[in-house]
Amino acid sequence: MKQKPNLNRALLTLALCLGGLSATAQNQKVSINVKNATLEQVFKSIERQTSYRFSFMNKTIDSKADITYNGSNTTVQMC
Known part of the structure; x- marks a missing residue:
């Protein structure tokens, strides 16, 4: 299913925001x-x-190891 990587990116974006x-x-x-x-x-x-903590159900996120990201000293901010 092609939508899973997009879901991972969306969740990562949410996490950083x-x-x-x-x-x-x-x-x-x-x-x-x-x-x-x-x-x-x-x-x-x-x-x-x-101090952030994430809670999720394993079946709701893709377990595929397909995320590559490089960012240093990035501020976590409210979107």
């Missing part, structure tokens, strides 16, 4: 450098670097 409940949460920065990673691996990377 999440706003926090406080001003300090909105200014958190992350560096993500992954090649052929799963969305779960990307979420774990963000969790290690911030």
